[in-house]
Amino acid sequence: MSKNDGNTVIRQLIANVREFLRERDWEKYHNPKDLAESICIESAELLQLFQWVKHEETEQFKNDPSKVQRIKEELADVLIYCLSMANTLNIDLTTAILEKIEHNKKKYPKERYKGKAWLNT
């Protein structure tokens, strides 16, 4: 059965990234500072797909397979570097994500924030 979001754990994806790096003896380049730079670089390439585009246009993107394919490719680049960062620093990403969601639930209680904009400072 092919792997997808319904049957694959993050540990497996980290293992796939680590195998790719070890086959090429590239883990030594993947120090945290350069990985953080790489995550920024790839997220900017993802953002570039939306440069000059109006919000109304982006609502049509999900109906355009070639647009969705490009977004998948750039998102994958961002995520692969995040998985490598987790590998380098022994970080459990599931725990990190669920703890942050819990933190956000307390910071933005649903009773007070329902429908109101998430204010950025």
Next chain:
Amino acid sequence: MSKNDGNTVIRQLIANVREFLRERDWEKYHNPKDLAESICIESAELLQLFQWVKHEETEQFKNDPSKVQRIKEELADVLIYCLSMANTLNIDLTTAILEKIEHNKKKYPKERYKGKAWLNT
């Protein structure tokens, strides 16, 4: 049993993010353009943890729990927006990641690239 990278599928994490957004009626703000902006903004906050830091210093970060905790928090912010982007556009992240790793394996065959730097243009 608590959830971690060894027992949690990505679909569950996307569901957690979606639940958080729906409880607050916030899915309407999470259009792809603003999500791409958010991924950039959060990846820059992650990069800020390494600003002015030499590579040798970053090698010690994994032994410093307070540094690792800050990195976990910023990585989580990047990943939560990526999960929201997958939710908005019905993207299977596992498929996207594994396809990109396969693409990279062909682009950088291990026989030719073992030990040599991954050149960026």
Next chain:
Amino acid sequence: MSKNDGNTVIRQLIANVREFLRERDWEKYHNPKDLAESICIESAELLQLFQWVKHEETEQFKNDPSKVQRIKEELADVLIYCLSMANTLNIDLTTAILEKIEHNKKKYPKERYKGKAWLNT
């Protein structure tokens, strides 16, 4: 007479940045890699002022002095690091900017591109 865009050359601004750094013996931290990271970090702080904001709202920003003030402050942070990069590498920014505009004029001849979107790949 106070300094402004009508009477100040870039060389003066680079000198102001260099003086600030030398008084604090900080030029040694301003190597090109960390400066490039800093320009990314500050540009993301500028972008954060527009996170979740619709285009129609941003058209009102120029009439809101507090919004313009915040944008000025973040733009200044981006520019100060660019000026420091020019100082570190002896780059003439005026020449770089004018050469790039000339390059863009040839790449996007006005006869063909008038009114049509600047396509990003």
Next chain:
Amino acid sequence: MSKNDGNTVIRQLIANVREFLRERDWEKYHNPKDLAESICIESAELLQLFQWVKHEETEQFKNDPSKVQRIKEELADVLIYCLSMANTLNIDLTTAILEKIEHNKKKYPKERYKGKAWLNT
């Protein structure tokens, strides 16, 4: 006499950018949100020149004309979008930069900070 950092005021550079945009009827695309995105995108392209590079290597960049040329081109892209942002919002960049330097002088008094790292939080 050719224009350079010693004889060109910023107002002239803003005028050059504005002329380029008006000849192509492109000012309408240059709203502040998309300009902020563009500054991020270009700063990541600049950062990419330093991806995987050690600090010691970057110290040699200033002696390598092809490296300096690439840095000039990417810096120019960042700066052109900053000049366009100033044009769109009627911001005086010289004033913004000098005010920020004054603010930083008070925040980091030279008597206390000489030689000590500029700590980022």
